[in-house]
Amino acid sequence: MTSDPLISLAGVGKTYGAIRALRDISLSVPAGEVTCVLGDNGAGKSTLIKIMSGLHPHTEGEVRVDGKPVALGSPRAALDLGIATVYQDLAVVPLMEVWRNFFLGSELASSSFPLAPLKIKDMKRIADEELRKMGIVVADINQPIGTLSGGQRQCVAIARAVYFGARVLILDEPTAALGVKQSGVVLKYIARARDAGLGVVFITHNPHHAYLVGDHFVILQRGEAVLDKGRSDVTLEELTTRMAGGDELAELSHELGR
Amino acid sequence: MSSRALSTRFLARPEVGALVAAVVIFLFFLIVAPAFRTPQSLFTVLYQASTIGIVAVGVGLLMIGGEFDLSAGVMVTTAGLVASQFCWWFGVNLWIGALLSLAFCLGVGFLNGWLVMRTGIPSFLITLGTFFVLQGANLGVTKLVTGSVTSPDISQIAGWDSLGAVFSSSFRAGDSTIWITVFWWVLFVALAAWILTRTRTGNWVYAVGGAPDSARAVGVPVVRTKIGLFMAVSFLAWFAGMHTLFRFNTLQAGNGVGNEFLYIIAAVVGGTLLTGGFGNAAGVAIGAFIFGMTSLGIVYAGWDPNWFKAFLGVMLLLAVLVNLYVKRVATSRRSSDDL
Numbered sequence: 187m188t189s190d191p192l193i194s195l196a197g198v199g200k201t202y203g204a205i206r207a208l209r210d211i212s213l214s215v216p217a218g219e220v221t222c223v224l225g226d227n228g229a230g231k232s233t234l235i236k237i238m239s240g241l242h243p244h245t246e247g248e249v250r251v252d253g254k255p256v257a258l259g260s261p262r263a264a265l266d267l268g269i270a271t272v273y274q275d276l277a278v279v280p281l282m283e284v285w286r287n288f289f290l291g292s293e294l295a296s297s298s299f300p301l302a303p304l305k306i307k308d309m310k311r312i313a314d315e316e317l318r319k320m321g322i323v324v325a326d327i328n329q330p331i332g333t334l335s336g337g338q339r340q341c342v343a344i345a346r347a348v349y350f351g352a353r354v355l356i357l358d359e360p361t362a363a364l365g366v367k368q369s370g371v372v373l374k375y376i377a378r379a380r381d382a383g384l385g386v387v388f389i390t391h392n393p394h395h396a397y398l399v400g401d402h403f404v405i406l407q408r409g410e411a412v413l414d415k416g417r418s419d420v421t422l423e424e425l426t427t428r429m430a431g432g433d434e435l436a437e438l439s440h441e442l443g444r
Numbered sequence: 445m446s447s448r449a450l451s452t453r454f455l456a457r458p459e460v461g462a463l464v465a466a467v468v469i470f471l472f473f474l475i476v477a478p479a480f481r482t483p484q485s486l487f488t489v490l491y492q493a494s495t496i497g498i499v500a501v502g503v504g505l506l507m508i509g510g511e512f513d514l515s516a517g518v519m520v521t522t523a524g525l526v527a528s529q530f531c532w533w534f535g536v537n538l539w540i541g542a543l544l545s546l547a548f549c550l551g552v553g554f555l556n557g558w559l560v561m562r563t564g565i566p567s568f569l570i571t572l573g574t575f576f577v578l579q580g581a582n583l584g585v586t587k588l589v590t591g592s593v594t595s596p597d598i599s600q601i602a603g604w605d606s607l608g609a610v611f612s613s614s615f616r617a618g619d620s621t622i623w624i625t626v627f628w629w630v631l632f633v634a635l636a637a638w639i640l641t642r643t644r645t646g647n648w649v650y651a652v653g654g655a656p657d658s659a660r661a662v663g664v665p666v667v668r669t670k671i672g673l674f675m676a677v678s679f680l681a682w683f684a685g686m687h688t689l690f691r692f693n694t695l696q697a698g699n700g701v702g703n704e705f706l707y708i709i710a711a712v713v714g715g716t717l718l719t720g721g722f723g724n725a726a727g728v729a730i731g732a733f734i735f736g737m738t739s740l741g742i743v744y745a746g747w748d749p750n751w752f753k754a755f756l757g758v759m760l761l762l763a764v765l766v767n768l769y770v771k772r773v774a775t776s777r778r779s780s781d782d783l
Binding site for chain 2: 261262265271273277278279280281282286289290291292293295300301302303304306346
């Protein structure tokens with residue numbers, strides 16, 4: 187492993203006008219590790235994603251990619267640095283075929299001339315191969331991606347990011363809308379991406395999912411990091427308790443007492 | 445895990461409903477209207493279809509890209525008026541007027557697209573605005589220039605013959621008259637089909653219509669693509685305007701109002717989804733052909749042509765229902781594929 191993490195954040199904060207969404211976040215994403223960011227709704231998870239994926243620039247602190255300070259101005263700029271984000275609800279265009287979705291925004295054409303033909307055969311073959319490599323077998327690469335299950339769609343989006351040279355993969359609640367079995371499939375791909383040497387940022391509110399694959403855990407609450415520990419220093423129980431608000435949960439269990 | 449059933453794949457194609465409807469309507473008029481059975485009338489139908497179909501192709505592309513253009517109907521008239529009155533007033537070659545008109549129309553198309561993307565206001569409202577501006581300006585400017593609502597005679601100005609050859613020539617084949625617009629229409633449909641299915645641009649058109657935020661997140665230039673689509677519509681409106689001008693010489697400044705709906709109907713009847721992301725060029729062409737068949741078929745059958753619009757309305761409603769069904773079939777998830 188190199189000395190510089192792929193992305194590191196130092197004292198990063200973000201304000202929207204008078205509203206402070208994020209305060210003093212420090213985080214580093216090394217290659218070949220899964221960094222889990224946990225938090226309840228409104229804890230600042232999506233703001234953090236937006237900063238790292240180039241949708242909204244940060245207003246405080248420093249973001250470094252490969253040790254160099256950067257200000258990510260657009261998703262394209264982040265992609266060019268090898269930072270790919272897979273959004274829970276923005277992963278794919280449902281009515282388009284699987285292979286068109288796989289290459290969307292990075293199509294293979296014989297030239298950059300607007301009327302130049304796409305290399306459709308190559309695109310279909312590569313999409314199929316890459317999906318098989320990840321263990322995703324679709325019945326027909328020509329079917330609209332909307333006909334796939336939610337888990338498969340997430341996996342196609344992850345496979346796409348990996349194929350197009352992502353070094354950092356930011357996953358926004360990839361298991362939130364999925365059933366148990368499908369979540370398992372997505373977690374397997376997360377592990378596979380990690381083994382392939384990618385730095386993975388796994389954003390979730392499910393500590394069980396996080397603990398299955400995570401190497402490092404950060405819990406956000408009201409825009410601040412309240413826990414920041416490596417896997418060896420934390421138990422699933424601690425994660426679960428802290429996620430649920432610790433004392434509040436104890437109080438709740440007392441109240442409901444049964 | 446077999447490959448998708450052939451019938452499902454066939455039914456999920458956008459133009460299938462329109463194709464079935466076209467065949468039924470064609471047979472219907474063959475039976476009820478004897479005058480419909482001649483080759484001459486087929487070419488008349490094709491001509492009628494081409495005058496709507498040329499602009500409808502662009503409107504279809506735009507609708508696949510998730511936007512509307514209500515200004516396309518009057519823009520056809522605007523295109524003709526700009527060319528004709530500029531050349532008449534300044535006494536210059538009609539080619540100059542035609543190019544000026546092209547630049548003007550592309551400018552309006554750009555403005556439509558830019559305003560929609562810049563403000564986030566639905567294109568329905570933005571283009572409703574330009575629709576009224578153009579409609580008023582068509583009449584106002586024509587009255588200022590000529591003192592009436594009819595554009596001047598330009599048939600003596602240089603360039604009339606050559607432009608006429610490009611935009612509104614015809615030739616005879618046997619007893620039939622074949623207009624050049626039919627060929628232009630076929631060309632534009634073929635070009636649109638190529639763009640949609642075979643190029644990167646086409647991929648982007650489907651993506652910005654189907655899920656613009658997802659498209660942006662993977663690096664598709666959404667703004668550029670949508671503005672380009674508005675400009676494509678205005679280019680085709682200009683083209684149709686040039687045909688009308690060089691076919692009829694003088695134009696009524698109030699014409700074109702209402703045609704924007706014919707373009708939209710052709711696109712929807714052809715299987716284009718109103719919400720964007722689905723449709724194809726062949727479907728829109730079939731939609732325009734259905735328009736041509738019914739508008740003339742009713743006349744050939746000797747019925748009151750006023751019924752034509754009622755008929756179009758019914759077609760539109762049926763098409764919307766079929767489209768809804770097709771979309772459901774196309775995206776229905778089969779439980780066997782679930783992991």
